[in-house]
Amino acid sequence: MSDPLSALAGARYAGLATIEEAGLQGMITLRGDLSSKTLQKAVKAATGAAVPQTRRIAVSDTGAVAWMSPDELLLLVPYAEVVDKTAALTDALSGDHALAVNISDARAVFTLSGAGAREVLGKICPVDFDVSAFKPGDFRRTRMAQVAAAFWLDEAETFHIVCFRSVAQYVFNLLMASAHPQSKVGVY
Amino acid sequence: MLILECPYCGVKAEETELHAGGEAHLKRFGPGSSDDEFHDYLFMRENPKGVHFERWRHVNGCGKWFHAARCTTTLEVFGTYTAQTSAPPQEIRDAITAKRPGWSWREFE
Numbered sequence: 001m002s003d004p005l006s007a008l009a010g011a012r013y014a015g016l017a018t019i020e021e022a023g024l025q026g027m028i029t030l031r032g033d034l035s036s037k038t039l040q041k042a043v044k045a046a047t048g049a050a051v052p053q054t055r056r057i058a059v060s061d062t063g064a065v066a067w068m069s070p071d072e073l074l075l076l077v078p079y080a081e082v083v084d085k086t087a088a089l090t091d092a093l094s095g096d097h098a099l100a101v102n103i104s105d106a107r108a109v110f111t112l113s114g115a116g117a118r119e120v121l122g123k124i125c126p127v128d129f130d131v132s133a134f135k136p137g138d139f140r141r142t143r144m145a146q147v148a149a150a151f152w153l154d155e156a157e158t159f160h161i162v163c164f165r166s167v168a169q170y171v172f173n174l175l176m177a178s179a180h181p182q183s184k185v186g187v188y
Numbered sequence: 189m190l191i192l193e194c195p196y197c198g199v200k201a202e203e204t205e206l207h208a209g210g211e212a213h214l215k216r217f218g219p220g221s222s223d224d225e226f227h228d229y230l231f232m233r234e235n236p237k238g239v240h241f242e243r244w245r246h247v248n249g250c251g252k253w254f255h256a257a258r259c260t261t262t263l264e265v266f267g268t269y270t271a272q273t274s275a276p277p278q279e280i281r282d283a284i285t286a287k288r289p290g291w292s293w294r295e296f297e
């Protein structure tokens with residue numbers, strides 16, 4: 001088997017905030033009835049985290065679960081374990097109307113950190129990034145300029161951004177432009 | 189700028205995060221219907237100055253379809269509600285009545 005490569009091989013840029021392509025991340029799309037006990041148990045077994053509240057992410061030591069829609073979750077697991085975990089989920093949910101798909105290689109992940117992080121995203125997403133409006137653990141799917149994206153904020157005030165792999169370069173360029181040192185607005 | 193609250197994820201989404209889906213509560217006339225019914229189903233749409241009901245999709249968000257009741261003259265939004273209904277719910281009708289007494293739209297009032 002060939003070696004897996006992430007979209008932009010760890011590309012990095014430091015401006016108003018620091019942008020880094022985060023490398024390989026195991027990601028599983030899970031669709032089903034989020035109130036099903038079987039599904040909740042399978043999610044916990046795969047990630048160590050419980051099904052989160054609407055527009056939130058639940059993080060554990062070994063993984064995370066993000067709320068994508070009323071019937072969809074995004075499961076984050078170590079890249080090396082994603083194939084096995086997807087199979088285990090499919091197995092556990094064989095009696096449910098549910099679908100688990102490994103989408104790790106169809107997505108790119110970036111981190112955005114530093115004092116200007118809220119402003120950098122605020123320029124390109126129609127989202128309120130005020131500290132009182134967007135808090136650690138919040139998860140949001142939205143539009144990032146011309147493409148769809150999702151992100152969450154962790155306890156260290158770092159944003160984790162997920163986009164389609166096919167637009168990884170576009171998103172990186174967009175974030176770089178938004179983080180240009182001479183483009184400070186100072187809203188957040 | 190039109191801002192609609194998605195009833196599924198609670199996001200107050202501005203227009204560019206949404207996709208307009210046309211008139212709400214259309215009844216489909218397909219095989220077995222008359223030519224006139226099929227014609228009206230395909231082509232005849234409301235074009236009101238005032239209260240209007242539409243379908244929208246939270247396309248750059250949770251992806252779900254929902255309904256919105258709004259005023260086409262003022263862009264005022266009376267409310268948004270689930271897609272799993274074929275008629276505006278009572279609380280939406282009440283909200284409209286409070287602002288636009290005597291309103292009517294198709295067979296609804």
Ligand SMILES: [Zn+2]
Binds near residue numbers: 194198252
């Ligand atoms: Zn939504």
